[in-house]
Each structure stands twice: as structure tokens, then as C-alpha cells.
Amino acid sequence: MSEKLRLLAEESYAGELRALAAHEGGHRPPGWKLSPRQVVTYLMGGVADDGTPITPKYVGSRALIETAVATLATDRALLLLGMPGTAKSWVSEHLAAAITGDSTLVIQCTAGTDENQIRYGWNYAKLLADGPSREALVPTPLMRAMEAGKICRLEELTRMGSDVQDTLITVLSEKMLPIPELNTAIHARRGFNIIATANNRDKGVNDLSSALKRRFNVVVLPLPERVDEEIAIIVKRVGEMTATLDLPAPPNVAEEVARVVSIFRELRGGATEDGKVALKTPSGGLSTAEGIAVLVGGISQATFFNDGKLTPATLAASIIGAVVKDPVQDRVVLGEYLETVLKKKPGFEDYYAALTEMI
Secondary structure (H helix, E strand, O other): OOOOOOOOHHHHHHHHHHHHHHHHOOOOOOOOOOOHHHHHHHHHEEEOOOOOEOOOOOOOOHHHHHHHHHHHHOOEEEEEOOOOOOOOOHHHHHHHHHHHOOOOEEEEOOOOOOEEEEEEEOOHHHHHHHOOOOOOOOEEHHHHHHHHEEEEEEEHHHHHHHHHHHHHHHHHHHOOEHHHHHHHEEEOOOOOOOEEOOOOOOOOOOOOOOOHHHHHHEEEEEOOHHHHHHHHHHHHHHHHHHHHOOHHHHHOOHHHHHHHHHHHHHHOOOOOOOOOOOOOOOOOOOOHHHHHHHHHHHHHHHHHHOOOOOOHHHHHHHHEEEEEOOOOHHHHHHHHHHHOOOOOOOHHHHHHHOOOOOO
């Protein structure tokens, strides 16, 4: 077993990627390891030509993934947009792994991200000793992706300032990165592209300029529409994460996932499942990703403190942590939900008792 806490996509699914590449018969764009059709198979699941089963990495609309892959086969960049927890980063990583075999060229955008972290930096010891030179230049992931003809991933693009975002305009339109200090420029090799992710729910989001928006093709990743779809996603990811963390999966995982998903979907949607009772919604998104975190946290607590038994009591603290982001407003929302809905809901008596005790 690897000593890494988390394997890269290209490491975790190396066998599947090899199987798809070994029997590649379709047209591959320059710099791509797989054809667009095989990339979609890798993301959505299927069977390789040699019979190797390909596990689905994304559960949702195939058309959305086909659009994303088709975009990356052109010279337009891709922007994956959606609420927090809709698998934007997950899809971005697996797209990069399948297309170029390298998902590590990542820039995590924050309010503190500046132009040097996007374009290039300098080794100031060499800069002071010898002046501006190629050797004194410190390449960013974007610069390395351009030179190697690979994909650069920008996570949470709208978290960094609009003036810094616009640094990308020249790269996206001209496919080059000017270096005025050296009177030269880096020209992107064929195969280079950008996948950016963004959401419009977090505080501190900066709108993209019109000029930058035009240079992205936007694909919106929605929350799962169906209950069974969301349950399947959480069960799969919880199974993968508990295996990585060496946590034994309790036999009732699927049952508890279904009940947590039911609670989350009612609070998220502002109504009970039958639509008869309107509810206040909490400030957080209660996404699929948060459901995964709740279950993994509950399994860890069950393993170390409850003899491996996954119960509402071991999940209650994690559920409250996911729902109550605003300690005043969200606590009231959860309290009303417990008394008006969960208290009367068959099969949820233990959840009502555990949550009421802790809230």
C-alpha cells in the first residue's frame, strides 16, 4: 500500500488508463494520451477493448462530460461551474489525468493569489547575482503546462481578484506568455489548455470580466437530481476513502447514507420529500461532498470510539457541523426542522434523539 495519504488520479486508476490507451483506435488530438471518446469512457465508466472494467468517476449527465471533453479538444478553455460540492475539482483532475497523464499542474486560486503565482516568478538570489535570465526564472504550473503541452488546472478561479484573473487573457487568446524582462515569450505547445473551476455561492467571489468569460466554454455541473443517484455517489466515494484511510466499512453504510441524504435534501431544497411542508434553508449548500465528509467522519468515530458500530449518535456531530455554518441562524433552522419534520418521520427517531441532544 502506498505511503501517500492521497494518490493522484493517474496513480489510482493507472490500470484503467493503460487498458484504454493500449487499444486506442480513435483520433487523438495532439498531446492527448486517449481519444475524446475514450476520455469520456474513463469518466463515465464502461469496458475497455481488452475487457478491463472502467469504473465511473462521475455520476451524472454524459452529455455534460462530452461537452467538456470536446471543448478541451479545441483551443477554448473550459470552466466548470456549479455549487460547492458538485465534483468540479474531481472532474477537473480526472480530465487532466486522462488527457495528458498529469493532473499535478494546479494553481489554487485565493484572495492572496498574485500575478507572479499565475505567470512566473524569480529566483531572487540568481536575479541579483546575474540579472534577468532564463535560469533565474521560476516557472509556475501554467508556464510548465504551456511548455509541455499539458493541461493546467485553476481551482476556484473566482476567489482571486479580477485584475489577477485578467492575467489569463493573453494566454487564452494568444496562446503565449510574454516575459518582458527577457524580451521574449513562452509559446504554448499543442495540447496545452486550461480547466478552471468556480462556484457562485461562496463569500468573496469575484465576477469574471466579460473579456475573460468569452474565452471560456462554461459547463455547469448540477447537484444530483435523483435521490438514488446521490446515494450511489456517496456510497462509492465513502468506500474509496475508507479503504485509503484503512477504516473498516460498517455493514449498514448504505442505510445510513440514505437517511443522511434524505435529511440533507430536505434542508437543501427547503421542503419535505413529499412537498407538503416548506422549510427554512441553512446558509450552507449541504452538497454531496459534505454528505461524504459526514459519513467518513462518522465511520472514523465509530471505528475508534464505538466498536465499529455506525449509528445516528456517531454521525450527529458531523451532521450538525455540516448544517450549522452560522451559529445563530442555522441552529434555529435545524431546530425547527427537528421539531416539525424529523420528530414525526418514521425511521428517523434515533436521528431526532441524537441531534436534539447535541444541538
